[in-house]
Amino acid sequence: MTSPEAFQFDLLTTDGNARAGLFHTPHGEIPTPIFAPVGTQATVKAVSPAQLEEIGASLVLSNTYHLYLRPGADLVAEMGGLHQFMQWPHPILTDSGGFQVFSLADTRKIDDDGVTFKSHIDGSTHRFTPKTAVAIQENLGADIIMAFDECAPPYDRAYNERALARTHAWAERCLQAKTRPDQALFGIVQGGIFPDLRVKSAEYIASLGFPGHAIGGLSVGETKAEMNATIEIVNAVLPQNKPRYLMGVGSPEDLINGIRRGIDIFDCVLPTRLARHQAAMTFSGRINLMNASNAHDQRPIDENCQCYTCQHFTRAYLRHLVVAKEMLAATLISIHNLFTLLEIARRSRIAILNGCFDQFADDFLANYHRSSDSSTSDALSNGVDQ
């Protein structure tokens, strides 16, 4: 049986609002800030556990909604739990299924007790409640499990008020349902883009005594400026001595902007999804490897990158794999993209420990080529002026 100290968060140092820490779990320490690759169906798509270790991943996210529907949480438990099943001996976090019920399920009916929905796989009817969401996650056996919440459209105030009441009630019921001492349950702050709702939610969730807190309902349609403003509002309320997890974010510049505002943990499908859609993330912007301009390019994706892909392969070869629809393309580009985001987290951590994060962040954003989203530069100026 693991002691409560297993989930201690050592806040090593702060630099402005940025933080460098160490979060302890039964399957190892997580250095923060950290980016968590997403392995929805007990696999980070196209990437093996050995490759993830080489990339330097520590925390991997998996998904309650998907694993419950297929192969079933009971089966995962029977096979020794998620770590054993997917052969990832390091920390794992499972999402509660709340977001997926809203984003993936075909039809859904919400009441104060839970959500009834239809599977996107076969149309069969299922029901999640705070109690079942915790029970399923206890069966899966991740180190960090998430409260069952309701993610509302960011601009709909009335919807957010209703959803917030439910999310808060459900957070308490998740705490009451939890039985395993070797798992940490994180609470989730909601409230859309509305500052007063966000403050109210952060205060309430923080009052419940979770070992860690998440910010949900962002990067779902609001502008980057609104996202960054919301992060600042929420982090001003959340306690310093517990990890803060920004759910579903993000891009390279989102990581920098989030770390600058006190985020410790990120997860996002973007690096692996973009990899399957032929796009590479770099410190200077995005590269679409399908582009004809790469056909004769002998350079790696990023000449300064130390990942396996960049150490061995040219853009010309990667473009060939992409055009030929070869599976290896997804693997090699995923390795690069994940390495890039983990490298951003690693360098940020070093900069924070050295007390020079602001300079690092300013240099990064100045060098990062933004393509179409003008709100990004707004976010940057907000960040500098704060």
Added chain:
RNA sequence: GUGGGUGUAGCUCAACGGCAGAGCGCCACACUGUGGAUGUGGAUGUUGUGGGUUCGAAACCCAUCACCCACC
């Protein structure tokens, strides 16, 4: 050698006397608590070639070239 058929975008084909089009491919863009999905935008033609008929020809006529089929 004789007879028949087919030539339209990179490919497969529509349009059959009235603004030359589709699918795929190609060229780009989007993607944030994962549908290896999808969506959006764009470029491309001396209609094999040369002549003729017609107000107007990818279409009808003549010649020619290429390819395919059948028969000597």
